[in-house]
Every structure is written in C-alpha cells, then in structure tokens.
Amino acid sequence: MITETAESEVVLSKGAYNILHKLTGESRPEVALWLAIKDLVRLSVKETQEQITVFEKKYDMNYAEFEAAWKDGRIKDPYSYPVEQDYMQWETALAELKLLEEIKEWLV
DSSP: EEOOOSSHHHSEEEHHHHHHHHHHHSSSHHHHHHHHHHHHHHHHHHHHHHHHHHHHHHSSSSSHHHHHHHTTOOOSSSHHHHHHHHEEEHHHHHHHHHHHHHHHHOOO
C-alpha cells in the first residue's frame, strides 16, 4: 500500500519497500521508487516501440502511410474487423509512445 500524506510524502508498506529494495538495490525508498518508475517507463517505451514495429512490418509502411492508404482504398478490406483493430491499436500505440516520451523528459 502506498499512501500520500498531507505534506506530499509517500508512505510505503514494508512489503512494497522490500520489493523496491530488491528490484533496485537501493535502500532509500524515495530513490528506489524513482528508479523503479524510470525502469517501468523505459520498458514501456521499448514494448510500445516493438508493437509499432510489428504493424509497420505487417503493412510494410509507417502509420501515416497506412492511414492515407486506408482512406484512399489501397488497404484491402479497410472496414474488416482485423484491419480496423490494427488501425485502432496502432494509433493507440503511437499516442502511448508520445505520452511515454513526454514522461521520459520528466525523469531526467
């Protein structure tokens, strides 16, 4: 359990502290939490980039090219469930990557 006090301090349960300490090797909870957040963001960026790469390889184009091809009819069965799912998931992955990149800037 993590709670925030009125003074904006974070209080960790002993279990959460132990996990953070084991994951990061850091005994100071505020530093351990910061390191864990940085790792989470880094891994999320990598996973999201991999997701985008899968779509780029599948369609042999980037998202902007795919969107244009989808709109002008070059994508076969653009309104089929699989293609629409790819379109939405690809768009979501790009939005998520943008957000994660902004978060990375805060973690310097």
